[in-house]
Amino acid sequence: MLVTSEINVRYLTGFTGDSTYLLLDQGRPLLISDRRYETQLAEECPGVDSFIRPPDLTLPLAAAQALAKAGGKKFGFDPHSTSFALYTLFKEQAAQATLVPVEGLVEGLRAVKDADEIAEIRRAVDLAIEGINALKPRLTSGRTERECAWELEATMRCSGAAGFAFAPIIAVGDRAAMPHYHAGDRLIGESPLILVDWGAETHSCYRSDLTRTFFTGRPGSEMERVYEVVLEAQRQAIAAIRPGVAGKAVDAIARKVIAEAGYGELGHGLGHGFGLEIHEQPRLAPNFPHVLEANMVVTVEPAIYIRGQFGVRIEDDVLVTPDGCEVLSRALPSDWESAQIA
DSSP states (O other): OEEOOHHHHHHHHOOOOSSOEEEEETTEEEEEEEGGGHHHHHHHSTTOEEEEEOTTSOHHHHHHHHHHHTOSOEEEEOTTTSOHHHHHHHHHHOTTSEEEEOOSHHHHHHHBOOHHHHHHHHHHHHHHHHHHHHHGGGOOTTOBHHHHHHHHHHHHHHHTOOEESSOOEEEEGGGGGSTTOOOOSOBTTSSSEEEEEEOEEOTTSOBOOEEEEEESSOOOHHHHHHHHHHHHHHHHHHHTOOTTOBHHHHHHHHHHHHHHTTOOOOSSOSEEEOSSSSSEEEEESTTOOOBOOTTBEEEEOOEEEETTTEEEEOBEEEEEETTEEEETTTTSOOSTGGGBOO
16 A cells, blocks of 8 residues: 555654655555655654655655556555545556555544553643633633634643644634634623634644633623533533444434524534544544444534624543543533633
8 A cells, every 4th residue: 555645654654754655565664755854764663664765756756666666566545645646647657556546544543542542632632621721811801812822822832732733713702603713813801702622732743622612701691501502412412422323323412402402403513533633533423324433532512603693612522432431621621600711
């Protein structure tokens, strides 16, 4: 198999650089890279052979040479990370090899975490919680969303994080009704509601993904009702997580709570896997029939968005265990009282 995805190369070999492919020939790994990474490859991937291309040979051509050298064999490739142009080049330059699209093979392996990965994800969750706990007292009137994002990142870095797991969402008032809003110039205090969606990344590149909705002033009765509906949707969904349950079944539970409360359709999937990337398999979504397995890690993030007014989302990180699940972010409470920081 020829692996061209940087993340998949990292997962399979431990190499944290870029501009490198991995060729697996009957179980024998070959890293195709360049001279910038000779020392790093030797340190991070001891015992793995490497083909260090010269400066006048591009990475795709070097990979084509390696394919041609392997002879008339079949090699799988991921059609999502291998562009049509790259595929065409391989076909032309390594005609001896037969390339077969293999979709989601490595991603399927990545969906089930090992003990070291789970430990890194726990660390990422803890770093995110440390950051938000330090930020909460500073969510005061007159500060911009962007200023709060900068401070949250600085706090997590000082605690040992490599940085944010993704660009954070810090949204005041009606901006919270935009699921993928980014921190801007809205001022804390313009609305009593602020939504924070953030995560930390460890130096081993594993991530966390959390959301809390806070109230920096007196919330209206509708805000409280929406908050309690979202919280109940999450509670029921998490209670259903265990091995053998389909992702779409967990999604349907939260979706039903929200619809029966009169707030219509949840506008996105209930959750997703994460790890080296912030969106991985599995999915908790209507179109995901596959079942959950022990040691999968997922977000559970029901929400209600009332356009032009406000949005509420509550998101926790959940580990599927052999007999149920564990909320990795349980140290960060999400009950109504805990959401009040005025």
